[in-house]
Amino acid sequence: MRRILTLIAAIIICVSNAAAQGGMWLPVLAEQRIADMQKNGFKLKAEDIYSVNKACMKDAVVLFGGGCTGEFVSDNGLIFTNHHCGRSFIQQHSTLDHDYLANGFWAKNLTDELPCDGLEIQILDRMELISEDEGDLTQEGIRNAVIAKYRSQYGDKLEYSIEAFYGGNVYYLFAYKVFKDVRLVAAPPSSIGNYYSDTDNWMWPRHSGDFSVFRVYADKNNNPAEFSNANIPYKPKSHFKISLKGLNDGDFTMVFGYPGVTESYLPSCAVKFRQDVEMPTRVCVRQVIMDLMTEAMDYDRQIKIDYASRYSAVENGKKKWEGAIAGLRTYKAVWRKQELEREFQNRVNNSELRDKYSNIVKAFCSIYNGANIRASRCVFFFMESLYGLSQFKAGEQLTRLKNSMANPSSNIDNEINNVESKLRATFDRRDSTLERSIFEAMYKMYCDSCSDFLPDNLDSLYEAREILDAQEFVSDYYNTSLAAQLQTALQMVDDCREALKLTGKKRETKIEDIVETLSHDVGVYFYEAFIRTLFQKAYFTYYDMVKAEDDMYKRYQAALLEVMPEIIPFPDANSTLRFTYGKVGGFVPRDAVIYKSFTTLDGVIAKDRSTPADYDAPSALETLHRNRDYGRYADKDGSMHVCFVASNRTTGGNSGSPVVNGDGHLVGINFDRCWEGTMSDIMYDPSICRNISVDIRYVLFLIDKLGKAGNIIKELDVVK
Ligand code: ARG
Ligand code: GLU
Numbered sequence: 258m259r260r261i262l263t264l265i266a267a268i269i270i271c272v273s274n275a276a277a278q279g280g281m282w283l284p285v286l287a288e289q290r291i292a293d294m295q296k297n298g299f300k301l302k303a304e305d306i307y308s309v310n311k312a313c314m315k316d317a318v319v320l321f322g323g324g325c326t327g328e329f330v331s332d333n334g335l336i337f338t339n340h341h342c343g344r345s346f347i348q349q350h351s352t353l354d355h356d357y358l359a360n361g362f363w364a365k366n367l368t369d370e371l372p373c374d375g376l377e378i379q380i381l382d383r384m385e386l387i388s389e390d391e392g393d394l395t396q397e398g399i400r401n402a403v404i405a406k407y408r409s410q411y412g413d414k415l416e417y418s419i420e421a422f423y424g425g426n427v428y429y430l431f432a433y434k435v436f437k438d439v440r441l442v443a444a445p446p447s448s449i450g451n452y453y454s455d456t457d458n459w460m461w462p463r464h465s466g467d468f469s470v471f472r473v474y475a476d477k478n479n480n481p482a483e484f485s486n487a488n489i490p491y492k493p494k495s496h497f498k499i500s501l502k503g504l505n506d507g508d509f510t511m512v513f514g515y516p517g518v519t520e521s522y523l524p525s526c527a528v529k530f531r532q533d534v535e536m537p538t539r540v541c542v543r544q545v546i547m548d549l550m551t552e553a554m555d556y557d558r559q560i561k562i563d564y565a566s567r568y569s570a571v572e573n574g575k576k577k578w579e580g581a582i583a584g585l586r587t588y589k590a591v592w593r594k595q596e597l598e599r600e601f602q603n604r605v606n607n608s609e610l611r612d613k614y615s616n617i618v619k620a621f622c623s624i625y626n627g628a629n630i631r632a633s634r635c636v637f638f639f640m641e642s643l644y645g646l647s648q649f650k651a652g653e654q655l656t657r658l659k660n661s662m663a664n665p666s667s668n669i670d671n672e673i674n675n676v677e678s679k680l681r682a683t684f685d686r687r688d689s690t691l692e693r694s695i696f697e698a699m700y701k702m703y704c705d706s707c708s709d710f711l712p713d714n715l716d717s718l719y720e721a722r723e724i725l726d727a728q729e730f731v732s733d734y735y736n737t738s739l740a741a742q743l744q745t746a747l748q749m750v751d752d753c754r755e756a757l758k759l760t761g762k763k764r765e766t767k768i769e770d771i772v773e774t775l776s777h778d779v780g781v782y783f784y785e786a787f788i789r790t791l792f793q794k795a796y797f798t799y800y801d802m803v804k805a806e807d808d809m810y811k812r813y814q815a816a817l818l819e820v821m822p823e824i825i826p827f828p829d830a831n832s833t834l835r836f837t838y839g840k841v842g843g844f845v846p847r848d849a850v851i852y853k854s855f856t857t858l859d860g861v862i863a864k865d866r867s868t869p870a871d872y873d874a875p876s877a878l879e880t881l882h883r884n885r886d887y888g889r890y891a892d893k894d895g896s897m898h899v900c901f902v903a904s905n906r907t908t909g910g911n912s913g914s915p916v917v918n919g920d921g922h923l924v925g926i927n928f929d930r931c932w933e934g935t936m937s938d939i940m941y942d943p944s945i946c947r948n949i950s951v952d953i954r955y956v957l958f959l960i961d962k963l964g965k966a967g968n969i970i971k972e973l974d975v976v977k
Contacts, residue, residue, distance in 0.1 A: 279906040279941035280827045281516055281835040283422075284315050285384050285429075294838055298509030298919040305921060306513075306836060309383045314921060316494035318513045318834065319473075320379040320433070321913055322346075326514030327378065327471065328915035330499060330923065331972040334473040334491035335442065336378070337956065338913030339928045340450025343469030344566075346373040347444045361446040363964035370440035370472055372484050378473050379433040380493075381834050382415050387428045394419060394428045407432065414480060422828035423818065424811035431833065436491065438474035438484040443966055445469075445959050448874055453864060455569065459576045459932040461852055463900045463949050464861045467928040468956045470969060497915055498974040499953055500922035503892050504841045504901060506854050511838040512905040512927050512948060514914025516830035519938045522814055525594035526622035527806070528939055530630070532585045536578040538634050542641040543575035545698050553691040563686035577935045584936030584945065593940070597824065604820050614816045621809040624802055632798035635707035639791060642699035647692050650683040651740035652784035655749065659775035662753055662768055669757060677750050684743040697731040710795045712786035722779070733779060740780030749775070830908055839904030844945055846933045855952070858882050858897035881962050890958035899955045902931060902947040908938055916950045922976060925950030 282290050284307035291303040307315045321327035325342035329335065340347075344358075350371045351358045364370045385407075392399045404417045407430050415432040422429060444450060449466040457463055475491040476482035504510070523531075550568050554561040585591070598618050605614045643649045654676045661672040704711065704727045724730050739745045749771075756767040775781050817825045843852040862882050865874045881887070887897045907914065907927055916925035927950045930937065934946030957975070960966050 278839060278904060278943045279837075279937070279946070281519065281830050281837050281906055282827055283384075283429075284381075284513075284834055284836055285386075287836070290838075294509070294511070297838065297840070299511065299838065299921075300919050301921045312495040314495065314497075314513060314917075315381055315834065317496050318381075318915060320381075320515050320834075321471075322376055322378075324517070324910060325912045326910065326914040326927075328513075328913075328923065328926075329473075329493040329496035331496055331974070332492055333972055334475070334493060335496075335969070335972055336439075336471045336473060337468055337915075337923075337926055338471065339467045339926060340444060340447070340465075340469045341454075341467060341928065342913045343441065343444060343471065344451075346376055346441055346471075347469065349374060350441060357441075357444060358447050361449075361964065362441065362444045363960075363966040363969075364442045365966065365968055367472075367490070370442050372438065372440050373471070376437075376439045376471075378436040378439050378471075379416075380436070382432040382434055383411070384432075384833070385430045387419065387430050394421070395425065403430065420831055420833050422831065423825075424807070424814045424829075426811060426815050426818070427828070429833070434481055436473045436475065436481045438482060438488050440472050440474065441469070442472050443470035443960060443964060443969060445963065446875055449878065449959065449963075452861065452874065455572060458569075458573060459580055459929060459935060461846075461902055461931045461947065461949060462856045462860065463929065464856050464864055465900065465928070465951065466955055466959050467951050468926050468959075470960070496974065497917065497923040498921075498976050499957065500918055500920065500924050500976055501889060501954055501957075502918070502922075502924075502977060503898065503952075503954065504855075504918065504924055506840075506842050508841045509838065509919045510841055510903045510905060510924065511836055511917050511921075512907055512911060512914045513836045513917070514834070514907070514911045514927065515832055516835055516837075516908045517832050517910035519830040519908055520810075521829055521939065521941070522817060522825055523594070523810065523939065524598060524618050524621050524813060525591045526625050527810075528585065528594055529591045530625045531939065532582055532591065534630055534634055535637055536582050538637045539641050540575050540578050540582070542638060542699070542702070543571050545702065546642070546695055547571055547575065549691065549694050549698060553688065553694075557688070560688050560691060563688065564691070567686075576932070580932040580935035581938065584933060584942075585939065588936065588940065588942050588945070590936065590940045597821075601817070601820055605816075608820075610816075610820060614820065617809075617813055617816050621813055624805050624809065629798060629802045631709065632795040633802060635703075635710045635791070635795050636799040638703060638707060639795075642703065643696070643787075646696050646699070647683045647687045647689075648696055648734065648738070648740050648780065649784065651680055651743075651746050652738070652780035653788075654679050654683065655740050655746060655775055655778060656781045656784050658749065658753060659772055659781055662756075662775070663772045665757065665768070673750060673753055673757075677747065680743060680746050680750065684746075689742060693731065693735055696734075697728060700731055701727040707795075710791055712783075712790040714786055718779075718782060718786070734783065737778075738780035738783075739775075739778050740784075830910070832910055837905045837907065839906070839943075839948075841901060841903045842947075843902065844931070844933075844947055846931070846945070852902070854903070855901040856899045857892075858887075858899055858955075861899060875963070877963055881958075886962060887958060888962065890954040890961070892954070897955060897958060898952040900949055900951050901925060902949055904943050904946065905948045906937055906941050906946065907948040911948070916948075916953075923953050925953050926956065 287303040287306040305313050307313055317329040319327045321338045321342055325338055327336040327338035330337050347357050391403050394400055400419050407417055411432055416435050418431045419428055445466050452465040473491040474488035479492050482488055550564055554564055605611055658676045661669055722733055724733055735741045739749050756771055759767055841854050843854040845851055861874055892898045911927050914927040915923050916927055918924045927948055929949040931947040937946040961970050
């Protein structure tokens with residue numbers, strides 16, 4: 258590793274300007290990037306981005322709810338993030354009488370603020386490179402020892418974790434302050450925060466006011482504490498000033514946040530596998546599920562409500578992968594990677610590294626053989642389809658119940674309670690007719706495409722029950738299995754409880770009966786046979802493949818660092834704090850089409866009048882628009898800017914991230930990427946990859962003019 262560390266130190270020198278675009282840089286290494294950033298319009302110093310000795314920007318950026326980013330905007334612990342990041346917490350407080358999702362929420366003072374169950378905010382205290390002398394950090398024992406060492410140095414008020422970079426060639430320690438008393442302060446109505454969310458998701462031009470406002474509370478010593486009425490607003494070490502200056506094309510912007518996962522350094526064969534096998538399989542399954550859901554949701558309002566968030570989640574991934582497949586193909590990602598591999602091979606073959614690396618690409622690619630591809634396709638298929646269905650999951654729970662009853666332990670009551678709560682969760686907000694039609698479609702598709710991985714004894718089941726085909730099988734399942742309905746499954750749970758209350762022979766006979774009934778239940782039988790086969794024939798193969806891939810990716814990255822350091826200037830995203838910088842600017846999504854860099858409220862209102870609409874913008878917003886009542890939030894062109902695009906490289910997890918200008922002032926909140934550039938998780942191309950942000954002036958305009966929450970505006974540090 259020492260060699261790798263030396264190599265990483267050397268990279269700074271050789272990163273070209275082109276490679277600097279699309280970087281996801283470690284804040285602790287800001288010093289390495291600062292000259293380039295300043296050349297591009299950044300006016301601050303490296304220590305303003307990251308420092309452990311003085312307050313800096315990193316103290317104002319938080320990990321929000323584990324999967325999003327947020328930023329402090331006042332010295333009273335006020336946080337901005339996205340509406341879609343705060344959505345489940347807004348939902349938590351929404352009832353038919355107080356539907357904050359539909360109507361918005363604006364706390365007018367601290368006592369109005371709503372505590373959020375389960376919401377955590379993490380603030381990075383410090384990150385440190387771990388010396389290779391610590392030993393093999395994949396070993397749990399060694400990791401714990403390292404954490405214990407840091408804990409004794411920095412105290413036990415912080416939470417510590419160790420994260421792998423460059424596929425595990427380098428490790429850093431992270432220490433966070435974790436706050437658990439976080440309260441909802443404000444959110445616009447979904448018809449603004451989530452405006453045209455499904456139609457426009459992943460797309461530009463975009464018109465969402467995707468923000469929400471929270472506040473972090475601490476104990477009287479400003480330390481993290483469980484929720485208490487005695488807690489007071491947290492005083493962050495630093496917070497962002499907000500600029501009303503606006504942006505022009507070409508202006509510098511920087512995004513600071515918690516990007517989740519990228520895979521930038523995969524070889525061509527791995528890219529091809531994702532592009533041609535993994536993503537298309539997932540897209541194809543999701544499309545069928547979405548079509549069935551849409552039909553039911555259009556037909557029945559209750560289903561529309563119950564399936565709303567599930568549908569969005571299915572749709573979000575599907576649309577992203579479709580964009581990524583199209584982008585990878587259009588931009589010839591596989592071909593470009595092959596070219597790079599030829600160069601790699603040339604350099605290796607002409608150097609003393611020949612023995613070490615001449616076979617590495619070939620070895621990596623041997624992972625994607627026919628057997629592995631067949632197995633993984635069916636694992637993807639299974640995970641996307643049957644695995645999410647309530648009746649299949651209920652089969653899993655009843656199987657568990659059967660196994661527990663066959664051999665009751667002293668813990669049996671807990672096991673039964675557990676099964677019951679899982680069953681309830683499994684059926685929560687599910688429509689049985691819709692689930693059945695999804696089951697039928699998925700099972701048929703699985704039988705057609707994954708016949709190698711069907712249980713051998715399925716034939717005897719079909720024969721015994723006089724089933725002819727997949728459709729009849731699903732009917733039989735629904736007509737006879739206890740797993741088909743929540744009530745029948747719960748009845749069985751009750752029967753088990755009753756049986757356990759009996760004593761002696763009676764108890765024995767009753768339990769035997771139950772185990773017998775469950776063993777013959779089609780749901781249980783199918784679950785056991787199906788899962789056993791899937792594991793034996795596909796999952797283990799897939800699992801070994803993933804392990805081999807991880808191992809090869811680590812080795813390949815070490816090789817790249819040694820042979821072509823200029824193409825691997827920063828480690829893949831791994832949900833740790835990164836900054837990225839780029840420029841405001843539109844793009845050309847296809848021949849003859851030019852996209853501008855910003856949208857306006859005129860566009861929101863124009864869209865609103867067109868059909869079909871996901872939502873109607875509130876009439877108060879229309880009135881503000883009609884009167885051009887934009888106050889100091891209008892752009893110099895007189896319009897109200899809503900969203901803008903720039904060439905910052907972002908990914909899932911960057912939602913809610915602060916977007917700052919050259920002065921380090923907040924100008925936007927990141928919330929999405931453009932569809933044409935969603936390939937950037939694998940291959941970033943500055944000509945087409947854009948992040949989408951909501952303009953901070955639109956956020957303030959909504960808080961001020963729509964929410965009439967002058968109290969919030971007063972707290973902010975607004976600069977011209
Ligand atoms: N595409 C954005 C992201 O990946 C926004 C998702 C939320 N909106 C939605 N319509 N699903 O998270
Ligand atoms: N909406 C995404 C998120 O929640 C950000 C979009 C992206 O993947 O870049 O993190």
